[in-house]
Amino acid sequence: TAGITQAPTSQILAAGRSMTLRCTQDMRHNAMYWYRQDLGLGLRLIHYSNTAGTTGKGEVPDGYSVSRANTDDFPLTLASAVPSQTSVYFCASSDGGDPDTQYFGPGTRLTVL
Amino acid sequence: GQNIDQPTEMTATEGAIVQINCTYQTSGFNGLFWYQQHAGEAPTFLSYNVLDGLEEKGRFSSFLSRSKGYSYLLLKELQMKDSASYLCAVEDSNYQLIWGAGTKLIIKP
Numbered sequence: 001t002a003g004i005t006q007a008p009t010s011q012i013l014a015a016g017r018s019m020t021l022r023c024t025q026d027m028r029h030n031a032m033y034w035y036r037q038d039l040g041l042g043l044r045l046i047h048y049s050n051t052a053g054t055t056g057k058g059e060v061p062d063g064y065s066v067s068r069a070n071t072d073d074f075p076l077t078l079a080s081a082v083p084s085q086t087s088v089y090f091c092a093s094s095d096g097g098d099p100d101t102q103y104f105g106p107g108t109r110l111t112v113l
Numbered sequence: 114g115q116n117i118d119q120p121t122e123m124t125a126t127e128g129a130i131v132q133i134n135c136t137y138q139t140s141g142f143n144g145l146f147w148y149q150q151h152a153g154e155a156p157t158f159l160s161y162n163v164l165d166g167l168e169e170k171g172r173f174s175s176f177l178s179r180s181k182g183y184s185y186l187l188l189k190e191l192q193m194k195d196s197a198s199y200l201c202a203v204e205d206s207n208y209q210l211i212w213g214a215g216t217k218l219i220i221k222p
Contacts, residue, residue: 042117042200042212043156058209090155099144099163102210104155 002026004105006091012111013081021076021108023091031094032074033102034058034066036087043090049074081112115139117213119201124219125191133186133199133216141206147175147186148200150215156200160186188218196220 004025013019025032030051035043045058049068063085065077074093078085088109092102116138125131137145144163148156162168162177162184174187186199198215205211 040121040214042214043202043210044212045209048209099146099161100204100208101146101158101161103158106155 006105006108010109019078023074025093029093029095033092034076035090038087083112086112115211119213119216122217127222130189135184135201137182137203139203139205143204145184146202149197151197
């Protein structure tokens with residue numbers, strides 16, 4: 001079972017360019033999440049989706065957008081990248097059980113220059 | 114505001130026991146998670162506490178005191194592969210996870 005996959009593994013992006021980070025899960029989990037992880041800070045939630053067709057804003061949504069057209073895919077788009085968006089991005093999913101444990105993808109390391 | 118505090122770094126010896134503490138102040142509480150994250154990898158689930166007391170899972174145990182806003186992760190019989198960061202996260206009243214910055218655990222032979 002693949003679990004959660006993310007692409008690309010890493011990327012260097014020029015400031016002002018747009019980019020979509022891809023996330024796909026094969027566990028049929030309803031909920032999916034995007035986090036960023038920066039040195040010295042905890043994981044911070046960017047956007048989430050409780051089920052296909054719905055999305056919500058997390059703690060740090062500015063500069064990012066998401067869509068959830070189906071259960072498996074949850075892409076994250078940076079419309080016009082800025083250097084402060086340099087980070088490691090993790091996608092996660094959960095099945096709504098008790099506990100509602102989140103399972104993480106391998107991450108995308110993004111550098112914006 | 115919401116806050117999760119953990120020590121930044123700890124060092125322990127192979128074969129020994131180490132306790133990693135986590136204190137939290139959050140808007141509501143629906144459970145506390147511990148995750149392990151090796152360098153350059155994804156976080157992986159270790160344990161969950163929602164009631165006061167100790168949960169044991171092999172070499173790892175996790176304790177919770179809701180009245181004190183406090184949890185700890187206890188790792189016994191430390192192995193070199195336990196060198197990793199340990200992340201504490203609290204599920205708040207909106208059922209969103211609030212994450213601590215993590216504790217980097219260094220194991221020495």
